[in-house]
Amino acid sequence: MGMLDGHCGLVTGAASGIGRATAVRLRAEGARVALVDVDADAVRSAADEVGGTAVVADVGDSEQLAAAVSEAVSTMGGLSLLVNNAGVGAVRRLHTYSDREYDRIVDVSMRGTFNGIRAAAPVMLAAGRGAIVNVASVSGMRPTRGEAPYAAAKAAVIALTQSAALEYGPTLRVNCVSPGLIETPLTGQLLVDDSVRAGFDRRTPLGRVGTADEVASVIAFLCSDLASYVTGVNLPIDGGSLLPSAQVEGMLAAILAQTD
Numbered sequence: 001m002g003m004l005d006g007h008c009g010l011v012t013g014a015a016s017g018i019g020r021a022t023a024v025r026l027r028a029e030g031a032r033v034a035l036v037d038v039d040a041d042a043v044r045s046a047a048d049e050v051g052g053t054a055v056v057a058d059v060g061d062s063e064q065l066a067a068a069v070s071e072a073v074s075t076m077g078g079l080s081l082l083v084n085n086a087g088v089g090a091v092r093r094l095h096t097y098s099d100r101e102y103d104r105i106v107d108v109s110m111r112g113t114f115n116g117i118r119a120a121a122p123v124m125l126a127a128g129r130g131a132i133v134n135v136a137s138v139s140g141m142r143p144t145r146g147e148a149p150y151a152a153a154k155a156a157v158i159a160l161t162q163s164a165a166l167e168y169g170p171t172l173r174v175n176c177v178s179p180g181l182i183e184t185p186l187t188g189q190l191l192v193d194d195s196v197r198a199g200f201d202r203r204t205p206l207g208r209v210g211t212a213d214e215v216a217s218v219i220a221f222l223c224s225d226l227a228s229y230v231t232g233v234n235l236p237i238d239g240g241s242l243l244p245s246a247q248v249e250g251m252l253a254a255i256l257a258q259t260d
């Protein structure tokens with residue numbers, strides 16, 4: 001028996017990385033799944049592998065995402081779980097972002113999450129139950145230089161989560177997760193440099209980069225009845241990487257070494 005038996009879930013950005021791993025996990029826990037992605041070939045092959053339904057849509061386009069939700073509802077026979085996972089990023093100095101690049105980042109993460117909730121909430125409210133999990137980022141809590149639109153969009157995802165949790169309780173639960181550095185195609189370019197990876201491992205309490213499966217298992221938990229009294233939270237999945245303080249960590253290290 002899976003912890004999501006009898007559920008019907010929709011995952012956005014499900015052709016790759018965390019979204020794909022989440023679709024696999026929801027299916028393994030007994031849910032029917034619809035995989036939504038803008039990449040048509042990749043989402044079809046992911047859906048075949050997972051045993052779910054592929055729906056091609058751009059989450060930033062409200063009409064496309066509403067149509068994707070309707071298609072998923074009619075194919076699966078309902079909708080009780082929504083994972084707003086699709087997201088894109090970029091790295092440049094704040095004043096060098098073009099309007100186009102700003103719009104691309106904000107449209108996928110922030111508008112896409114809003115569009116997903118707006119399309120799915122009425123269906124879930126009518127059915128009398130539902131859980132929504134949004135994928136934010138540690139960048140939305142503690143930004144890094146170079147990712148201003150991404151960090152702002154992810155902070156907005158955290159606020160949207162809290163707003164939706166207030167509006168839709170007690171019928172729906174709405175939570176978000178904030179992954180730290182997770183090994184996926186999004187971060188592959190960064191992690192090819194061994195010294196970047198080694199530096200991250202050194203600074204992180206759990207000593208390594210995370211996996212997409214480790215994010216998927218927390219999302220599945222938040223979708224399940226194990227989290228039946230949890231709503232409006234933002235749960236970091238970051239190996240403790242938010243803990244070290246850049247300001248004093250280095251200064252205290254020398255004193256600490258003398259106490260061994």
Ligand SMILES: NC(=O)c1ccc[n+]([C@@H]2O[C@H](COP(=O)([O-])OP(=O)(O)OC[C@H]3O[C@@H](n4cnc5c(N)ncnc54)[C@H](O)[C@@H]3O)[C@@H](O)[C@H]2O)c1
Pocket residue numbers: 012013014015016017018019036037038039042057058059060085086087088089108109135136137138178179180181182183184185186187
């Ligand atoms: N990987 C990390 O370290 C990390 C850390 C923090 C947060 N996140 C967040 O996790 C989520 C998933 O990231 P990932 O690392 O798995 O990325 P990924 O690049 O592997 O996968 C993202 C998927 O989203 C799809 N997508 C992009 N734009 C879309 C759109 N407009 N409509 C529908 N689908 C679209 C892509 O086609 C792709 O399949 C994102 O929201 C990302 O910001 C990732």
